[in-house]
Amino acid sequence: MGESDRPGRSGTVAHGAASRLTGAHRPARPALIAPAAPLAPAAITATHVRIWLAVIVGCIAVGTAGYLVLDPGWRLLDALYMTVITLTTVGFREVQPLSEAGRVWTMLLALTGVGIIFGSVGIVAEYLVVEATSGRREAKRMADAVSKLRDHYILCGYGRVGLTVARELVHSGLKVVVIDILPESLARARREGFLEVEGDATEEATLRAAGIERARGLITTIDSDAHNVYVILSARAINPGLFVVARANTADSESRLIQAGANRVVSPYTMAGHRLAELATRPRVVDFIDAALSHGELAFSMEEVEVVAGGAIDGATDGMTVGALRDSGVFVLAIVQGERSYEANPPADRILRVGETLVVSGSVARLRELRGADTTG
Numbered sequence: 001m002g003e004s005d006r007p008g009r010s011g012t013v014a015h016g017a018a019s020r021l022t023g024a025h026r027p028a029r030p031a032l033i034a035p036a037a038p039l040a041p042a043a044i045t046a047t048h049v050r051i052w053l054a055v056i057v058g059c060i061a062v063g064t065a066g067y068l069v070l071d072p073g074w075r076l077l078d079a080l081y082m083t084v085i086t087l088t089t090v091g092f093r094e095v096q097p098l099s100e101a102g103r104v105w106t107m108l109l110a111l112t113g114v115g116i117i118f119g120s121v122g123i124v125a126e127y128l129v130v131e132a133t134s135g136r137r138e139a140k141r142m143a144d145a146v147s148k149l150r151d152h153y154i155l156c157g158y159g160r161v162g163l164t165v166a167r168e169l170v171h172s173g174l175k176v177v178v179i180d181i182l183p184e185s186l187a188r189a190r191r192e193g194f195l196e197v198e199g200d201a202t203e204e205a206t207l208r209a210a211g212i213e214r215a216r217g218l219i220t221t222i223d224s225d226a227h228n229v230y231v232i233l234s235a236r237a238i239n240p241g242l243f244v245v246a247r248a249n250t251a252d253s254e255s256r257l258i259q260a261g262a263n264r265v266v267s268p269y270t271m272a273g274h275r276l277a278e279l280a281t282r283p284r285v286v287d288f289i290d291a292a293l294s295h296g297e298l299a300f301s302m303e304e305v306e307v308v309a310g311g312a313i314d315g316a317t318d319g320m321t322v323g324a325l326r327d328s329g330v331f332v333l334a335i336v337q338g339e340r341s342y343e344a345n346p347p348a349d350r351i352l353r354v355g356e357t358l359v360v361s362g363s364v365a366r367l368r369e370l371r372g373a374d375t376t377g
Contacts, residue, residue, distance in 0.1 A: 048123075052120070052123070055116070056116065059087060059109075059112055059113075059116065060080070060083055060084065060087065063079075063082075063083035063086070063087065063105075063109045063112075064076070064079045064080045064083045065079075066083075066105045066109075067079035067082055067083065067102065067105065070099060070101040070102050070105055071096065071098065071099055071101075071102045074096055078095045078096055081095055082094065082095055082096075082106070083109060086106055086109040086110050086113060087109055087110075087112065087113035087116065088113060088117075089110060089113050089114060089117070142195060142196065142197075143209070145195055146177055146195050146197065146209070146210060146211050147211065149175055149177065149195075149211050149214060149215075150214050151175075151214070151215070151216040152174070152175035152176065152177055152211065152214070152215055152216060153169055153174055153175065153176050153177070153215065153216060153217045153218070153219060154176075154177050154179060154207070154210045154211070154212060154215050154217070154218045154219070154235075155169070155176055155177070155178050155179065155218075155219050155221065156179045156180075156201035156218065156219070156220040156221065156222060156231050157179075157180060157201070157220060157221040157222040157223075157247075158178045158180045158185040158186070158188065158189050158194075158196075159185065159221065159223070161221040161247060161268060162178070162180075162221045163188070163192075165219055165221060166178060166189070166192070166194055167192075170194075175195075176194055176195070177194070177195045177196070177197060177210045177211065177215075178194045178195065178196040178197070179196070179197050179199065179201045179206060179207075179210055180196065180198070180201075181198065181199060181200055181201075183198075186198055197209045197210045201220065201222070201227075201231045201234075202227055202230040202231050202234055203234065204234050204237065204238060207234055207235055207238060208238065212235055212238050212239050212242070213238060213239055215239065215242060216242075216243065217242060217243040217244065217245065218231075218232075218235050218242055218243075218244050218245070219244075219245045219246075220232065220244070220245075220246050220247060221247045222247065223247070223249055224249070225248060225249050225250060225253035225256070225257065228246050228247060228248075228253075228257060229253075229256060229257060229260045231246075232244055232246060232257065232260040232261045232262050233260050233261065235261075236260075236261040243263050244261060244262045244263050244264075245262065245263065245264045245265075245266065246260075246262040246264070246265050246266070247265075247266055247267070247268065248265045248266065248267040248270075249267070249269075250267075251267065251270070254267065289302075292361065299363060299364065300361060300362065300363060300364065301361070301362070301363075301364045301367050302333070302359065302360070302361045302367075303359075303360055303361075303362075303367045303370065304336075304357055304358065304359055304360070305357070305358050305360055305370055306355075306356075306357050306358075307352050307353060307354055307355065307356045307357070307358065308354060308355075309354055313325065313352060313358065313370070319351050320351070320352050321348065321349055321350060321351055321352065322346045322347065322348050322349070322350045322352065323348030323349060325352070325358075325360075326348065328366075329362050329363060329366045330360050330361075330362045330366060330367070330370065331360060331361045331362055332346055332358050332359070332360055333345070333359045333360060333361055334346075334358070334359040335350070335352075335356050335357070335358055335359075336356065336357040336358070336359065337356060342359075
């Protein structure tokens with residue numbers, strides 16, 4: 001990941017998801033070693049607190065018993081009181097006249113109390129410094145923010161391609177969680193304002209930390225096709241309904257990524273070649289599509305909208321047609337049936353059916369209304 005979108009350590013892949021690679025051998029998984037991270041100071045845990053409290057209670061108990069043994073005739077409350085005021089260095093008067101042995105015991109308790117006080121102050125100071133410098137507080141804040149996300153997108157690999165993908169998603173009003181294993185890549189993502197999870201995206205634990213169960217989609221842009229396959233397999237094992245887009249670095253790997261479970265596969269090099277050819281032969285068409293899909297201040301845009309009962313475009317009531325939708329300011333360019341079957345330029349009397357997806361064009365404000373209605377509906 002990172003600048004070169006390299007992944008890191010190997011992870012565990014569910015056996016059930018691996019069976020999706022029918023008719024093909026699962027790719028060998030390269031063993032990439034992540035940069036060694038500096039050891040963080042040990043955190044103060046509940047066990048340390050319990051030990052500290054046990055030491056305090058033990059000192060009080062031993063001190064009280066010492067007074068009772070060295071000065072017979074003392075009441076338990078007097079011995080306990082004398083122990084507490086000595087350990088806390090309060091310095092009140094003696095509750096009973098002390099023998100020589102009692103005075104020696106009092107001096108030992110006073111020294112013990114001073115050691116406990118300064119030791120406690122040092123431990124607390126160290127804890128505060130560690131919390132401020134280790135990044136644990138920031139990591140917890142990040143984890144809490146990710147845990148609240150719903151219908152977000154997970155981006156695996158924050159290199160040059162990943163950076164562009166993340167910006168485009170945010171410009172579309174979508175929430176993004178970045179997964180990467182390189183600290184410098186995570187630092188760039190943090191500066192850009194993205195939520196990030198450090199770890200190997202091929203590991204289920206890392207994907208769960210990014211909220212894979214609640215995510216709408218996953219995009220993997222790692223420059224290793226084998227690792228992209230493993231990311232898809234791990235994601236599919238946790239969330240079978242996830243929409244997955246994968247980067248293909250070679251033409252031969254596209255079919256393997258599809259078999260692993262990717263809904264769409266994109267090769268940056270193939271796409272660049274197509275775009276160069278289209279710009280050379282149909283530059284105005286490309287410019288128009290780019291303008292419609294851009295995030296600038298334009299009067300028109302393009303969008304895809306699903307026909308659902310009770311949704312923005314309700315195909316279950318009143319037999320809504322293409323013409324009725326056009327009269328409301330939304331022009332239907334094509335109707336998508338199935339995976340990649342298009343009915344282009346449908347007639348005005350074409351009735352829209354639940355389950356169909358429409359490729360529409362219209363004013364930015366009107367399309368924003370449709371997206372808002374889908375979100376609230």
